[in-house]
Amino acid sequence: MKGFGILLRRELALAWGKGGGPLLALTFYACVVVLLPMASGRAPERLAAIAPGIAWLALALAALLSLERLFERDYEDGTLDLLALGPAPLEAVAVAKCLAQWLATGAPLALAAPIAALMLGADLKVMPLLVLCALAGGLAFAFLGGLGAALALGSKRGGLLVAVIVLPLFAPPVIFGAGALDGYSAGLPWTGGLLLLLAYCVGAIALSPLAMGAACRNALD
């Protein structure tokens, strides 16, 4: 699509930007992964059992970071006006933003997730599934996060509002992913959870841009 590539490259550059981006998300992720075992008890056998779950839940929390800047900064500095008058509709603009967000934070986090799970003593055989869940789940988190960010446009204290809007939407993918990981580790049926996670991810990618476009238009009006 005309203009989509130009915009995606710019959004990626902004998301990777100085100091923030993947490094910040990875550091935050490491902190959460270290803190959770401290609260839940240090016994290795117990940790090993919940390790994939911790690595997975921490992903959802890390995805909340920097959601605020996704639309709010463009709205405040007038860039959103410019984006609205370009060759691509606002829905495509939203897709470019969420995709860039995923590439800059979600994908690096998905690669860090197995390392975190290993450190906590998870079984090696669950790693491919964890990466797959993290990649697909991260995509869903990015698009749903974008939805929250767009809906919170123009409100003061947007950051907190985004988290409150978005976290309930994160519940289904967290449950599906955890179900798949749990089932796989325990040798139970697990494909159902994974398929539901993928379906949820596809649904989020298909529907949330429409809502984001409408929310941006509403904020500009």
Next chain:
Amino acid sequence: MLRVVLIKELAITRGERTLFSRLDLTLRAGEAAVLMGRNGAGKTSLLRAVAGLLRPAEGTIAFESETGPIEADTARAEHLHLLGHQDGLKSSRTAWEELRFQTLWTGGTEDNARAAAKRFDLNRLLDLEVRRLSAGQRRRLALARLAASPRALWLLDEPMAPLDAGQRAAFGQVMAEHLAGGGMILASVHDPLPIPTRSVPIGMEGAGR
């Protein structure tokens, strides 16, 4: 190319308040009109309505080319520039990165962007981050995209405010060339523009003085 903008019976309300109603305005190729009115009269709202960002309460805004009407969405995606109070620049990016993106995004080429940078005397600034530019320099950078990507209708909201006298004259020259090439300008200003313009009073008659 966009040749005519037809505004008919336009009314704009914000919340409960009607800013203005029954506004008629026709802008043809080569014409510039300035919106006159007190603060809060609705000048910015009118510009945003023409740009399609704001839905008018009543009335229509139509666009026409030599060959016939242009869809509003097409006109907005291809034929008009809006420069509001804010420059729409990211402070962490360099001046060149921003100018290049804005030019490509609005349909120009990288060569256009380079020529515009030269035209607006920005060459020395291109490697600097936007945060290091002064307000006037930022505005020049934002104005450069108008010259860089060819769009017929310029909607300008107080374009001159941060510019010094020399830069105002230089931008006047750019606007004059744009009009001579069949362009159109609709601007809200407090100081008169350095080009021949038509004045359009905005606001409710006698309301809220």
